[in-house]
Amino acid sequence: MKSALLSLGLALASTFATVLTLEGGARLWFGKPLFYFENVVEQRVNGLRGVHPAQPDPRLGWIPRVGTSGSRNYWGKPHTIGEHGIRANGRDRDSAALPGILAVGDSFTFGSQVGDGETWPAHLEALSGRRVHNAGVFAYGLDQIVLRAEALVDVLDPRLLIVSFIPSDIRRTEYAVNFGAPKPWFRWVAGEIELESLPGAVSAEARTRIGVVRSVLGYSLLADGVARRLRLDHAWYLGGRRYERVHEQGDLVSCGLAQRLAQFAEARQLEVVVLAQYDAGEVRGEPSEDARGFLACAQAAGLDALDLYSPLRGLADSDPTRFASFFDGHMTDAGNRFVAETLISHLETAGSTE
Numbered sequence: 001m002k003s004a005l006l007s008l009g010l011a012l013a014s015t016f017a018t019v020l021t022l023e024g025g026a027r028l029w030f031g032k033p034l035f036y037f038e039n040v041v042e043q044r045v046n047g048l049r050g051v052h053p054a055q056p057d058p059r060l061g062w063i064p065r066v067g068t069s070g071s072r073n074y075w076g077k078p079h080t081i082g083e084h085g086i087r088a089n090g091r092d093r094d095s096a097a098l099p100g101i102l103a104v105g106d107s108f109t110f111g112s113q114v115g116d117g118e119t120w121p122a123h124l125e126a127l128s129g130r131r132v133h134n135a136g137v138f139a140y141g142l143d144q145i146v147l148r149a150e151a152l153v154d155v156l157d158p159r160l161l162i163v164s165f166i167p168s169d170i171r172r173t174e175y176a177v178n179f180g181a182p183k184p185w186f187r188w189v190a191g192e193i194e195l196e197s198l199p200g201a202v203s204a205e206a207r208t209r210i211g212v213v214r215s216v217l218g219y220s221l222l223a224d225g226v227a228r229r230l231r232l233d234h235a236w237y238l239g240g241r242r243y244e245r246v247h248e249q250g251d252l253v254s255c256g257l258a259q260r261l262a263q264f265a266e267a268r269q270l271e272v273v274v275l276a277q278y279d280a281g282e283v284r285g286e287p288s289e290d291a292r293g294f295l296a297c298a299q300a301a302g303l304d305a306l307d308l309y310s311p312l313r314g315l316a317d318s319d320p321t322r323f324a325s326f327f328d329g330h331m332t333d334a335g336n337r338f339v340a341e342t343l344i345s346h347l348e349t350a351g352s353t354e
Contacts, residue, residue, distance in 0.1 A: 023222045033076035040074055041210050041218035041237060052079065052112065052138050059151065060144050061183035061199045063137055064110070077115040084152060087134040089125050090117020100131045102156055104149045105164030108277045108330060109136025118333035123340035128347075133158065139179045141172025142294070143186055146257045150264055162343070163261065164275040167288040173253045177244035186256065188249045193256030196246075251290065255297035262301035273346070274298040276307045277339070280327040283312045306346045308339065 027034050040051065051074035053065035063085030071078050080088035087110060103109055103121040111119030111134070121134035133156055135148055142165050149161055172178055176185045182199035210218065214236070217223040227236035247253075258274075265272045276291045287309050295305045315338075316323040326335030 023220055025222075027221050033071065033073075036072065036074065036076070036221070037219060038074075039210075039215065039218035040221065040224050041214040051075070052110070053081070054138075055085070056199075057085075058200050059184065059198055060137070060140075060148055061178075061181055063148075075113050077113065077118075080116050084135070084155065085137070086152075087111065087119065087121075087136070088116045089119070089122035089132065089134060090115060091122075091126075099159030100133065100156060101125075101128070101160045101162060102133045102135060102149065102152055102158035103162045103164065104145050104152070105136040105162075105275070105277075106140045106145065106166060106169055107136065107138040108166055109134065109164045110138050111136065111336065112138055112330040113328055114330070114333055114336065118336060120331070120336040120339040120343070123337045124343055127340055127344050136164070139172075140169065141175065141178065141183065142169040142254050142257055143173045143184055145169065146261055147184060149261070153264075153268060153270065158270070160271045160273065160347075161265065162273045162275055164277055165291075165294070166277050166279065167282060167290045170254045170290040170294055171250045173257070174245050174247055174250045175243055176246045177242055180242045185246055186253045187247060188252035188256060193253055193260065251293050254290075254294045258294065258297040258301045258303065261298075262303050265303070272303050273343070273350075274303050274305045275339075275343070276305070276309065277331075278309060278312060279330070280316075280324075283309065283316055283323075304350055306343065308342065311342055 024034060027036075053068045053073070054062040055065040057063045064079075064081040064087060066081055066083060066085055068079055068081040073079055078090070080090075082088055101121075101124065103124070109119070109121065111122075116122065119134055119136075121132045121136070124130075125132035133152070135152055137144065137148065140148070145163060145165060149163060153161065172183075173186065176183065176197060184198050185196055186193040187196045224236070261272065261274075264270075274295065276295055278288070278291075282288060291307070291309070295307055298305050312323070312326075315326075326332055326338060331339065
């Protein structure tokens with residue numbers, strides 16, 4: 001009996017050691033932190049418990065968690081979040097005396113998958129010598145982006161506002177609940193937009209059911225990496241994520257948001273650049289009709305616009321190796337530097353660098 005128990009104990013210990021070794025190897029292979037013990041499925045299913053630390057916001061839904069510092073996140077990259085949920089740029093610079101820039105947008109602006117000093121706002125600050133406030137927020141829709149700009153302009157008093165978006169942000173305006181979390185939304189009524197609802201007070205501990213299997217295996221970055229490599233994202237992540245679509249007027253609402261933004265900027269004598277960004281797959285495909293439509297509305301409202309599709313597509317065709325180095329899901333450090341350099345050239349042409 002003792003011999004059988006000893007054999008069972010040794011077998012279990014050997015199995016545990018093997019699984020632990022495989023898990024550690026997978027974390028190194030996929031570039032994930034060794035000592036990150038969070039359920040990554042629950043983080044991706046619930047926007048308020050995301051792979052980036054978030055806190056509820058009664059007007060915007062969520063913002064980066066104020067006071068967050070360190071690399072204890074899914075990407076293992078340094079994140080430093082200051083007042084108003086603004087991300088630090090990774091280094092101190094003597095740029096306070098120069099006219100400031102406020103950058104708003106989604107995860108491409110926030111800088112998912114890169115460190116504080118590797119985002120495009122951080123590169124823009126280094127290249128321009130001007131203070132750049134990175135107010136990007138992961139998983140935002142265009143409606144949240146515009147509302148966040150309105151909330152911060154009067155607080156930070158920037159000279160220039162850069163409103164970045166990806167095509168998906170336009171369709172996100174059609175949701176009252178997105179990525180498992182409530183968000184504000186507008187409706188198109190009689191030729192203009194009306195703010196229909198704000199999230200109100202939301203508990204950061206609100207949970208979405210993910211089932212027994214994912215409740216256990218969600219802590220394994222080996223299981224997470226394998227599921228993603230096998231393109232099982234829907235079953236692994238999205239199956240438990242809660243959405244609430246309230247209309248299909250994303251194109252109209254986005255056009256109304258451009259008009260609202262233009263009126264807001266004019267009242268404050270604020271320069272605005274609308275920046276269209278894309279993931280690698282979108283660049284390799286045909287130009288997004290959603291992005292083109294919103295850019296046309298922005299320009300019709302008198303806003304300056306910069307579309308990154310053509311410069312990125314040109315690079316994809318002429319130098320595919322360099323283009324590939326710009327993306328790892330989101331943009332890499334090199335890709336974000338390219339965005340900042342393209343912005344600098346655009347601003348110099350427009351005379352907005354002083």
